[in-house]
Structures are given as C-alpha cells and as structure tokens.
Amino acid sequence: MSAKIILExxxxxxxxxxxxSPLLAIGLTVIAGGLIFLAMGQPPLKALYLYFIDPLTSIWSLQELVVKASPLILIGCGLAVAFRANIWNIGAEGQLLIGALFGSSIPILFGDWQSPLALVCMLLLGALGGALFGAIPALLKNRFRVNEILTSLMLVYVAQLLLDWMVRGPWRDPHGYNFPKSVSFEGWHQLPIIIGNGRVHMGIILVILAVVILYWMMTKTIKGFEIRVIGGAPRAGAFAGFSQTRMVWFCLLLSGALAGLAGIIEVAGPVGQLQPSISPNYGFTAIIVAFLGRLNSIGVMMAGLLLAVSYLGGEGVQIELGISDKTTHVFQGMLLFFILMCDTLIYYRLRLLSSMPKLTQGGSLP
Amino acid sequence: MECKIVSLHSTHEPPLLEVKNLVKQFGNLTANDHINLHIQGSRIHALLGENGAGKSTLVKMVYGALQPTSGEILWQGERVIVDSPARARELGIGMVFQHFSLFEALTVAENISLALPANLREGNLEQRISELSHDYGLTLQPDALVADLSVGQRQRIEIVRCLLQQPRLLIMDEPTAVLTPQEAQSLFTTLQRLTSEGCAVLYISHRLEEVKQICHGATILRHGKIVASVDPQIETAASLAQMMVGAEVHAVSHGTVAASGQPLIIAEQFSQAADTPFGVDLKAVNLQVRAGEILAIAGVAGNGQSELFAALSGEQTNNKPQAINMCGQACGHLGITQRRRIGAAFIPEERMGHSAVANFSLSDNIILSRHSLRDNHDQQSLVGRSGTINYTLARDINMHIGKVYDVRKGQPDPEAGSLSGGNLQKFVMGRELDRRPKVLVVNQPTWGVDAGAAALIRQALIDLARSGSALIVISQDLDEIFELADQIAVISRGYLSPAQPAQSLSAEQIGLLMAGAHETSTQAQTL
Structure with missing residues (x-):
C-alpha cells in the first residue's frame, strides 16, 4: 500500500x-543544533552555551552584538516593507556592496575633504547607490515583467565582481603593498564611536531611526495602508487607486537605499576601508531577519539581535572548540527552514492519503 | 450508479440526512439556533433565507467545513461526525460552491483530476468525463482550456467533479446566480435526472420562481432559526419572500422621473484592447447618461462587462482624455482616485478582494475607496496632510453606514470577510452612496443578495438617481434591469447596443440583442 502526504x-x-511561530522555530533550531554538535563528537550543552549564551556575557561581546545587528536590522526592515507588498527583493547583498562603493568615493577620491559634511555625503551617496542598484530590477519588472527575484539575485554577483575589480584596480591603495584594499578611512570619513573606546558607532542611531520611522509608516500612514492592500489584495489596490507600478519602484528603491546605507555604515564603521569582502552575507541573512521578525520593524529589531548572536556564536565555537565557523550558516539555514516550516504548518495541516480505495467499496461506475 | 440502488429501497427508510437541534455560535452571535431538517432521497430541497440568515453556516456544517457547537447530524439514520469536507465526500455528500476554484490555464480534465482522490484519478479519466457529462446533459470537452469557457460551462466542471464521486446528496449554493436563463434550464434538467436516480439535492437560491419550478420542499431560515417548512408548489413567490424577510417586501417605487438634466456620463467611440489574453476588447462604445437617469447594461457574463467597468472607473485608463466625460470633465486619462474627486463612485462586481479586502476591518475598508476624499458631513479628511490616517473618523463613518444601511455584524468593526455576502454588499453600497456621488457605476449590484437586501439596494439606487445623479447599472438579471432602468443597452462581445427607453423594450428583444443582433450595425458604423 502506498501513501502520500498532502497539505490541506x-x-x-x-x-x-x-x-x-518564531519562538517555536528558535526552539527547534537549538534542538537540531544540539544534535548536530553531538554527531560531531562535541559536548552539545557546552557547545550550545558557547554558541547562544556566551556572546551575551561580556561588555565587549554585547557591543559587538550591536555592531553586527545594525546592518541586519537596517536591511531587514527595508525588506520587510517590500515583502509586505509581495515584492521580493532578494538582492540586498548587492545593493549593500554598491552602496559601500558609492559612499567610499568621498574618502578615496576626495581624501583631503575633512568635515562632518563629508560624512553626511558618504551616507547619502551610500543610500543613493543602493537605491540605484535596486532600481534595475524595478525597471526590468515594470517595463518587461521580469521576475525581480531572479534579477535582484543575479545582480548580487555583478556587484561582488565590480567591488573586487575596483579594490584590485582603480581604487587600490597605492601605498598598500599591492594588497587589494583601498586607503584606510580617517577622521570624518569614519563614523564616530559613541561608547567610550568601544566599537559601537553613530550608525546605531540611524538604525533606530529607520525602525521607528518605518513602524510609524506601516501602522499610521496611508503609504503603509497602500503597501498592505497591494500585498494582500492587488485588485482591491487597483480599486483604491494605488498603482502597482509605483509600488514596485517605491519598495525596491526603499529597500535598496537601506541596504546601501548599511553598506556604507559597514565600511565607514567597523571595516574602515574598502576590501573585497565587506559583508558576511548580511544582505541574505536579513531575509531571515525579516521573516523571523514577522515583516514588522519592531520584530525585525529583535530578530536582528538574535541573528547577530549566530555570527558571534559561530566565531565563539570556532575559537573554543575548533569547529568551522560555517556553523553560522548551518544555524541560519536551520532557522529559516524551521520558521518557514512552522508558518506552513500553522496555515496548513498535513494529511496522510492512502491509496487504498475507501470510497468505491459501496459501488462502482456503470 | 449507486443512486439507483437507493431508489429501489422502500420509503420507510430513515431519511438520507437528518439534522437534529443543530446549534452554531460565533462569539455572541447564534448563526444557527436549534435547526431540525430532514432530507429524503430523490428530492430537491430548497434552503431559503435572507443573507445572514444562516444558510451557508448550516450547509458548511453538513459539508464538514464548520463544526457545530451542539446538536447532531444523522446520515441514513446513523449518527456521524463530519469533521472535514473529505469525510463528507466519503459519506457521499458533494457540494458545488458559488465561487469556483479552477485553474484557467489548465484543461477541464486536468482541473477535475487535480481535485479527485488518487483512486478515482486512475483509468481513462477523459473518457469517464465525457461519458458522464453526456449522460447528464452537461456538455463538456475534457480537453478544452478552462480560460475559454463561459461561467456556465465552468460550473458544469464543478458538477461533473462532484458526480464522479457518486454523491448521494448534492449541495448547491446559488447555482443559477451566474447562469443565463438557458443555462439555468439545462441545469434543472440535469438536477431532475439526478433525482430520478435517487440522489437528493439541497438547493440554496434567492430566485423564488425557480424554487417553485424545481423544488419538492423548502425550509425557510430567518435570523438563524427555521421559520417555516413549506411545499413551494403551493406557495407563491410573494408568500415565500414574505416568510424570508418576515414582512412584506416593498415593491421598489420608481418615483417621478425627473425631466432629463445635463448629460453627466458620456463615452464617444470608446475603444480599448483587452490587457489580458482572456479579456474582451471594447469596440466603439457610445453612451450618454443624463442627470436623474439610470442606464442599465444587460448582457451575458463575460461579454465585456468587467472591461467596461474598468474603463468607466479608471482602473484602466485611456490615453484619449475625451473618450470619457464625467460631470462635464474629460477624464479618459484620469485614474480612479481623480474620477472620484470629480464626484464619481464605483462598485465592482466582486466583493472579496476587489471592492473590499477580506482580512481588513470594515473601518479599514472605508479608507480603501475614500482615502483621498473629504467626508461630506463635516469636511474632515481620512488622511491628514502628513499622510497619517484618521482611524477614529474611519470608525465613525463605519458605524454610521452600519446603521443607515442595516449592515448586520457580530461586533462593531469586524473583518470584512466575516460578513455574509449580502451584508458586505450593503456595506460596500453604503460606503459609496453615503458620499452622494453625482455619477455612480455599479456592476451586478445584487449578485448573490437576498430579496430583502436587494430591494433595499435597488431602492437606494433609484433614490440616488431621482436626487439628480447619473447611474450606470451593469447587470445580468433582467428583472433587476426592468425594475431599475430608464434606458437599456445590451453588451455583447465588446459591442454596446444603442440605448433605448426601457418601456419600449421587451425581454425577447433584449434576448435577441444579447445574442449579438446589434453587432453588425455597430460594426458598420465604425467602418
């Protein structure tokens, strides 16, 4: 007897x-993670402690947590808005890199311009770069009905190669012993540190600002209403006079600008210069953050902090137990898998269908 | 078929379906209050009632889509718990819903196959479909694309899908709401064939004449309770309607036709190609509606009504500003919001997902069509200058509309999806009529709405016209058209016939126009 399972x-x-659902997903991730550590021959409880709790026990690592969470939250709350409107920007990583490139043009090309205005210009250029890069999938979708999931994702590779070429070629530091790096950013080309001599920088203020503004926009304004209508019932959106085309522009430009801003904040903050790798896949991890945060910017803030733990925990177990820091990707992947699974099972139930003929026992077709 | 065997049994068998003291509560609202019902094989039993009377709740419990709060369901004399539609189908209960769920890009056979359990999918399904549909007079091509089929043909797919599972009881929720008179007649033939084989039919409808024509028994519900069980053959349509609404249904009063005023809606040689492969092109549409007048547009579904509505409402704009003129303003190029600002209002056919968002509260649905307008009572605006929404005002407007238009709901501001079809339509009507628009375009105003609510809605439309507004009513219901119209035009394959005074037209003449008699002359004009 064969059987099959259907979703109802x-x-x-x-x-x-x-x-x-997010809490369930976190619980399941911890359990599955423990089993994986066990299978690797590591003490599971100790490894889980190092992964999830240890990063929260020192001032240094708490600061680091905020630094890592900042780009995740900034990108995540932009993506949450786009996803709400059923617009699937998967290319935030590329928009982040282009934002970093745009913003870095000030310190690299105008190194002598030292003024707070220079920093403001860098941030604005960063957002502009991300928005322009997000505009490409928007244009393709509106003009040629090309699926934005594919275009935005493929453009990530374009951005990575462009950054790589720039730091090895035109923008390489001439006094940098041929390392593929730009000049180091100094003075007003760096985000000021706000807590003593730690690592938490001004960028965190922009992050909090973005969370509050987007929360206000989604719950209190007609723009947020428009986003919810278009995402939930497109024909009702047309009846309300909301334009799907303009919504595509709005969402890709907004989420692109926030990703670009996150990019320039990374290079003007913790990284300090352009180099081939400036983001440990923040743009992709932010997709998990957006879903875990229920596409709501307050939720995104909490989810961003949690995912930041996964980065620190990955480094932690690498140092303490000698496990590869690829664990981070494993944990992030499990988290996304479990959250999507929980969401699916909340809206659907599994039903086992056996192929034993039950219905036809009484009669048959003439 | 199995049904044949049943009909051989003697009549003192227990009833096929018996419902005892069935109660369903949603919060404080008792949707079904101690319902008792018997259904025998070989009979068509009608379930009548206003919208919100509890008909859908009752059949959903029988079909396993809802669970009763208390009471029991007996199937052939045995107590059963119908915990899912799958269980209902196992027992032999099939249901044809009012709204079909078919994939347009797939063929008839593919659609049927998708919905069948695996054991019924085996063998030559296409052949079984054509045999079955031939047997029951439901002409269907198994390899036809659903997108190419009319609504009536699509309904046949749903019926064949049910019949393949050999039901003993077939539940039909307003099956004729979407059919032409001819299609309805052929459906009745099929139903009679089914009952002659022993199958029972539970038939929900608002059309009292057809209940009289085909049903053997009728149960009438009001406010969740059974008020009468009658033999529809000996009742009149008026007495049935009276039992449904509990009071005399007021005949709609026309009032005095105002001397025709300024033309408020004009379309001149308006043409528009469809934007989807399945759409209908509008071809050289001419129309003119004066203040105080109602123009009714008749036609069989799928002949360009939705396209005409989209063009008139501005959901679909045209690059020629002069193609459409409303309130003296050229507005072919204007979107729906701008047309609303010059005094127009629009009510689409589909309530869920078009004129209302199901999972939004009613007050949020107020914002949907009124976000860019001033409230006419105190000139307040729903959206402030900074773009913030005035939710308090939205809730006030909702309460006001609820009262004036008798929207029955379990709580003050429920989700739109929790309202019954008729109540949601009253809400949507109220939302637009409350603005006292100068121009109103409405598509199928009383589709799936009970007699009481329909009379209320039609009276409100006539009152609006008599107060000096111009109305276009697109409808497939000829009774409704004759009740409302000053002028009548017919749409057929994207062509609109010239409007004629309602008194000068008979149902037969309109039938001819629906079949396309005017098209040749309109084509000649465009050449």
Missing part, C-alpha cells in the same frame, strides 16, 4: 500561533 488549508489558523 486550515479553516481557522490561530492568529496567536503566528507570533509564537
């Missing part, structure tokens, strides 16, 4: 479960 829509999905 639930008639009344619990609204509370929608908010519990």
């Amino acid at each position: 829509k639930r008639h009344n999905a619990s609204p509370m479960m929608r908010y519990l």
Whole structure:
C-alpha cells in the first residue's frame, strides 16, 4: 500500500500561533543544533552555551552584538516593507556592496575633504547607490515583467565582481603593498564611536531611526495602508487607486537605499576601508531577519539581535572548540527552514492519503 | 450508479440526512439556533433565507467545513461526525460552491483530476468525463482550456467533479446566480435526472420562481432559526419572500422621473484592447447618461462587462482624455482616485478582494475607496496632510453606514470577510452612496443578495438617481434591469447596443440583442 502526504488549508489558523511561530522555530533550531554538535563528537550543552549564551556575557561581546545587528536590522526592515507588498527583493547583498562603493568615493577620491559634511555625503551617496542598484530590477519588472527575484539575485554577483575589480584596480591603495584594499578611512570619513573606546558607532542611531520611522509608516500612514492592500489584495489596490507600478519602484528603491546605507555604515564603521569582502552575507541573512521578525520593524529589531548572536556564536565555537565557523550558516539555514516550516504548518495541516480505495467499496461506475 | 440502488429501497427508510437541534455560535452571535431538517432521497430541497440568515453556516456544517457547537447530524439514520469536507465526500455528500476554484490555464480534465482522490484519478479519466457529462446533459470537452469557457460551462466542471464521486446528496449554493436563463434550464434538467436516480439535492437560491419550478420542499431560515417548512408548489413567490424577510417586501417605487438634466456620463467611440489574453476588447462604445437617469447594461457574463467597468472607473485608463466625460470633465486619462474627486463612485462586481479586502476591518475598508476624499458631513479628511490616517473618523463613518444601511455584524468593526455576502454588499453600497456621488457605476449590484437586501439596494439606487445623479447599472438579471432602468443597452462581445427607453423594450428583444443582433450595425458604423 502506498501513501502520500498532502497539505490541506486550515479553516481557522490561530492568529496567536503566528507570533509564537518564531519562538517555536528558535526552539527547534537549538534542538537540531544540539544534535548536530553531538554527531560531531562535541559536548552539545557546552557547545550550545558557547554558541547562544556566551556572546551575551561580556561588555565587549554585547557591543559587538550591536555592531553586527545594525546592518541586519537596517536591511531587514527595508525588506520587510517590500515583502509586505509581495515584492521580493532578494538582492540586498548587492545593493549593500554598491552602496559601500558609492559612499567610499568621498574618502578615496576626495581624501583631503575633512568635515562632518563629508560624512553626511558618504551616507547619502551610500543610500543613493543602493537605491540605484535596486532600481534595475524595478525597471526590468515594470517595463518587461521580469521576475525581480531572479534579477535582484543575479545582480548580487555583478556587484561582488565590480567591488573586487575596483579594490584590485582603480581604487587600490597605492601605498598598500599591492594588497587589494583601498586607503584606510580617517577622521570624518569614519563614523564616530559613541561608547567610550568601544566599537559601537553613530550608525546605531540611524538604525533606530529607520525602525521607528518605518513602524510609524506601516501602522499610521496611508503609504503603509497602500503597501498592505497591494500585498494582500492587488485588485482591491487597483480599486483604491494605488498603482502597482509605483509600488514596485517605491519598495525596491526603499529597500535598496537601506541596504546601501548599511553598506556604507559597514565600511565607514567597523571595516574602515574598502576590501573585497565587506559583508558576511548580511544582505541574505536579513531575509531571515525579516521573516523571523514577522515583516514588522519592531520584530525585525529583535530578530536582528538574535541573528547577530549566530555570527558571534559561530566565531565563539570556532575559537573554543575548533569547529568551522560555517556553523553560522548551518544555524541560519536551520532557522529559516524551521520558521518557514512552522508558518506552513500553522496555515496548513498535513494529511496522510492512502491509496487504498475507501470510497468505491459501496459501488462502482456503470 | 449507486443512486439507483437507493431508489429501489422502500420509503420507510430513515431519511438520507437528518439534522437534529443543530446549534452554531460565533462569539455572541447564534448563526444557527436549534435547526431540525430532514432530507429524503430523490428530492430537491430548497434552503431559503435572507443573507445572514444562516444558510451557508448550516450547509458548511453538513459539508464538514464548520463544526457545530451542539446538536447532531444523522446520515441514513446513523449518527456521524463530519469533521472535514473529505469525510463528507466519503459519506457521499458533494457540494458545488458559488465561487469556483479552477485553474484557467489548465484543461477541464486536468482541473477535475487535480481535485479527485488518487483512486478515482486512475483509468481513462477523459473518457469517464465525457461519458458522464453526456449522460447528464452537461456538455463538456475534457480537453478544452478552462480560460475559454463561459461561467456556465465552468460550473458544469464543478458538477461533473462532484458526480464522479457518486454523491448521494448534492449541495448547491446559488447555482443559477451566474447562469443565463438557458443555462439555468439545462441545469434543472440535469438536477431532475439526478433525482430520478435517487440522489437528493439541497438547493440554496434567492430566485423564488425557480424554487417553485424545481423544488419538492423548502425550509425557510430567518435570523438563524427555521421559520417555516413549506411545499413551494403551493406557495407563491410573494408568500415565500414574505416568510424570508418576515414582512412584506416593498415593491421598489420608481418615483417621478425627473425631466432629463445635463448629460453627466458620456463615452464617444470608446475603444480599448483587452490587457489580458482572456479579456474582451471594447469596440466603439457610445453612451450618454443624463442627470436623474439610470442606464442599465444587460448582457451575458463575460461579454465585456468587467472591461467596461474598468474603463468607466479608471482602473484602466485611456490615453484619449475625451473618450470619457464625467460631470462635464474629460477624464479618459484620469485614474480612479481623480474620477472620484470629480464626484464619481464605483462598485465592482466582486466583493472579496476587489471592492473590499477580506482580512481588513470594515473601518479599514472605508479608507480603501475614500482615502483621498473629504467626508461630506463635516469636511474632515481620512488622511491628514502628513499622510497619517484618521482611524477614529474611519470608525465613525463605519458605524454610521452600519446603521443607515442595516449592515448586520457580530461586533462593531469586524473583518470584512466575516460578513455574509449580502451584508458586505450593503456595506460596500453604503460606503459609496453615503458620499452622494453625482455619477455612480455599479456592476451586478445584487449578485448573490437576498430579496430583502436587494430591494433595499435597488431602492437606494433609484433614490440616488431621482436626487439628480447619473447611474450606470451593469447587470445580468433582467428583472433587476426592468425594475431599475430608464434606458437599456445590451453588451455583447465588446459591442454596446444603442440605448433605448426601457418601456419600449421587451425581454425577447433584449434576448435577441444579447445574442449579438446589434453587432453588425455597430460594426458598420465604425467602418
């Protein structure tokens, strides 16, 4: 007897479960992670402690947590807005890199211009670069109906190669012993540190600002209303007079600008110069952040902090137990898998269908 | 078929379906209050009631889509728990819903195959479909694309899908709402064939004449309770309607036709190509509606009504400003929001997902069409200068509309999706009529709405016209058209016939126009 499993829509999905789903996913990730550590011959409880708890026990690592969470939250809350409108920008990583390139043009080309205005210009250029790079999938979608998932994703590789070429070629530091790096950013080309001599920089203020503004936009303004209508019922959006085309522009430009801003904040903050790798896939991890945060910017802020732990924890277990820091990717992947699984099972139930003929016992077709 | 065997049994068998003291509560609202119902094989049993009377709740419990709060369901004398539609189908209960869920890009056979359990999918399904559909007079080509089929043909797919599972009881939710008179007649033939084989039909409809024509028994629900079980053959349509609404249904009063005023809606030689492969091109449409007048546009579904509505509302704009003129302003190029600002209002056919968002509250749905307008009572605006939404005002407007247009709901501001079809339509009507628009375009104003609500809606439309507005009513219901119209035009394959005074047209003449009699002359004009 063969059997198959089908998904059947639930008639009344619990609204509370929608908010519990991230917590369930985190729990399942911890359990699965423990099993993986066990299989690798590591003490699972110690490894889990090092991974999830240890990063929260010292001032240094808490500061580091904020530094790592900043780009995730900034990108994540932009993506949350786009995803709400059913516009799938998967290329935030590319928009981040282009933003970093645009913003870095000030310190690299105008190294002598030292003024707070220079820093403001860098940030603005960063956002502009990200927005312009996000405009490409928007144009292709509106003009030729090309799926933005594919174009935005493929443009990430274009951005990575462009950055690589720039730091090895035109923008390489002439006094840098041929290392593929730009000049180091100094003075007003760097974000000021706000806590003593730690690592937390001014960028965190922009992050908090973005979270608050987007939360206000989504809940209190007609723009947020428009986004929810277009995402939830496109024909009702047309009836309300909202333009799908303009919405595509708005969402890709906004999420692109925030990713670009995150990019310039990274190079003008913790990294300090352009180099071939400036982001440990923040742009992709932010997709997890957006979903884990229920596409809501307050939720995104909490999810961003959690995903930042996964980066620090990965480094932690590498140092303490000698496990590859690829663990970070494993944990992030499991988290996304479990959150999507929980969401699916909240809206659908699994049903086992056996192929034993049950219905036809009583009669047969004439 | 199995049904044949049943009909051989003697009549003192227990009823096929018996419902005992069935209660369903949603919060404080009792949607079904101690319902008792018997259904025998070989009979068509009608379930009548206003929208919100509890008909859908009752059949959903029988079909396993809802669970009763208390009471029991007996199937052939045995107590059963129908915990899912799959269980209902196992028992032999099939249901044809009002809204079909078909994939347009797939063929008839593919669509049927997708919805069948694996054991019924085996063998030569296409052949079984054509045999079955031939047997029951439901002409269907198994390899036809659903996108190319009319609504009536699509409904046949749903019926054949049910019949393949050999139901003993077939539930039909307003099956004729979307059919032409001819299609409805052929559906009745099929139903009679089914009952002659022992199958029972539970039939929900608002069309009292057809209930009288085909049903053997009728149960009437009001406010969740059974008010009468009658033999529809000996009742009149008026007495049935009276039991449904609990009061005399007021005949719609026309009032005095105002001397025709300024033309408020004009379309001149308006043409527009469809933007989807399945759409209908509009060809050289001419129309003119004066203040105080109602122009009714008749036609069989799928002949360009949705396209005409989109063009008139501005959901689809035209690059020629002069193609459409409203309130004296050229507006072919203007979007729907700008047309609303010059005093127009629009009500689409589909309530869920078009004129309302199902999972938004009613007050949020107020914002949907009124976000760029001033409230006419105190000139307040729903959206402030900084783009912030005035939710308090939206809730106030919702309460006001709820009262004036008798929107029945379990709580003050529920999600739109929780309202019954008729109540949601009253809400949507109220939202637009409350603005006292100078121009109103409405598509199928009383589609799937009960007699009481339909009379209320039609009266409101006539009152609006008599107060000096110009109305276009697109409808497939000829009774409704004759009740409302001052002028009648017919749309067929994207052509609109010249409008004629309602008194000068008979149902037969309109039938001829629906079949396309005017097209040749319109084509000649465009050449």
